[in-house]
Amino acid sequence: MKINWGTGIVIAFIAFITFILYFVVRMSTDNSANHDLVTEDYYKQELAYQKEIDASESALAMDAKLKIVKSEKGITIFFPKKFDYKKITGTVSLYRPSNKHLDLDFPLSLSKTHLLIPDNRLVDGRWDISVKWQYEENKFLFKERLTY
Structure with a gap:
């Protein structure tokens, strides 16, 4: 044919x-x-974005930059030594872009000038770390992307 x-x-x-x-x-x-959207309350977070910008700028103005170090024990977040760690309050958010079930949020409770996030709570890959903290009346925000 x-x-x-x-x-x-x-x-x-x-x-x-x-x-x-x-x-x-x-x-x-x-x-x-x-x-899915990146986060469940994406639009609510967008409305609060100006507060994040102000907190980041106040951290720069007061030289309140945090330092993050990877080690075998986990991730250590060092706070500036000029601040009294007993007066620091806030929250730490670990966001995993590839899997929302691995996201972690916990309050800051410091016994020293640093905070250790144990290795057993972390999976290898990219993490977006966000530390919202307050010292006296000043609010600060620190964000960093980290590959663990």
Whole structure:
């Protein structure tokens, strides 16, 4: 049987549509391609973004930069020694972009000028660390991306 050019075009269209539909179905049913927002309360966080900018600027103005060090024990966050660690309050957020189930939030409770996040709570890969802390009446924010 001889195929004319009209039949060839129809077969090519059907093959192309089948090819596209295969990938659409595969990507919409695949669990590795999450279609969630980055965080559950994304829009609420966007409205509070100016407060974050102000806290970051006050940290720069008062020379309140934190230092993060990776070690075998975990991640250590060092606070400036000029501040009394007993008066520091706040929260530490560890955000994992690839898996929201690994995100960690916990309050700051310092017994020294540094905070250790143990190795057993961390999985290898990229972490976004956000430390919102307060000393007396001043609010500070420190953000850093870290590959553990």
